Amino acid sequence: AQTVTQSQPEMSVQEAETVTLSCTYDTSESDYYLFWYKQPPSRQMILVIRQEAYKQQNATENRFSVNFQKAAKSFSLKISDSQLGDAAMYFCAYRSDVIQGAQKLVFGQGTRLTINP
C-alpha cells in the first residue's frame, strides 16, 4: 500500500522569507500524481499544486513550487515570499488507485506552518 510521510509536524518562517515543507512517499508505481493541499483555520481543503510523475519539470504556481525527486520518492513544497495568509496546515497527498476514473488519495499527516510577522 502506498504511504505518505511528512516528517515536520510544525514549521515557522518569517514573513517574506522562503520555507520548504518535506514529503516522502512509498510506491511501486511508475505513473502517478502528487498534490499539496492547504487547510487554513476555516478547514476548507484547497489544492495548492500538483505534479504528474512522468513530467520531469517541477510544477510551479506563482509563489509555490515543488522539488520532485522521483528516484528518492521525495516531493517538497517551497513557498517563496511567505505571506501571513499562507499560515495553515499543509498536506501532501498521493493519488493511489484509479477505479473507473475515481481518484483515491492518500494523505500525509500534515505540517502546520506559522508565519511570523
Add this chain to the structure above:
Amino acid sequence: NAGVTQTPKFRILKIGQSMTLQCTQDMNHNYMYWYRQDPGMGLKLIYYSVGAGITDKGEVPNGYNVSRSTTEDFPLRLELAAPSQTSVYFCASSHIIAKNIQYFGAGTRLSVL
C-alpha cells in the same frame, strides 16, 4: 458559486444514535468522495462514487453507509454512532475531465459522546 456544500457544520451525537451527513455539489461532477480527518492526522477515504447508483468502499468504511441516487447528492449515514467516529468529515467531488482535481466542502465536525 456554491461548489460542494456540507450540512450540518457541527453535530454532537450520543453513543448509538444515527445521523446522516449531507453533501451536495452543483458542478455536475461525476465523482464524489467522503473522507474523515482525525485530530492531527491526514484525511482517510471512507467511500466514493463514480456516478449515480454506483458507490464503493474506501480505506475506512466500517460503521458507515452511503447512497448516490442523484449526481448532485452523496449522503453519508452513521447507523450506530461510536466514540471512534468522532472526527471531521469532508465531502469532495471531481469532474470526469479534470479527475485529478478534487473540490472539498468545508467539513462537518462530529463528536460522539
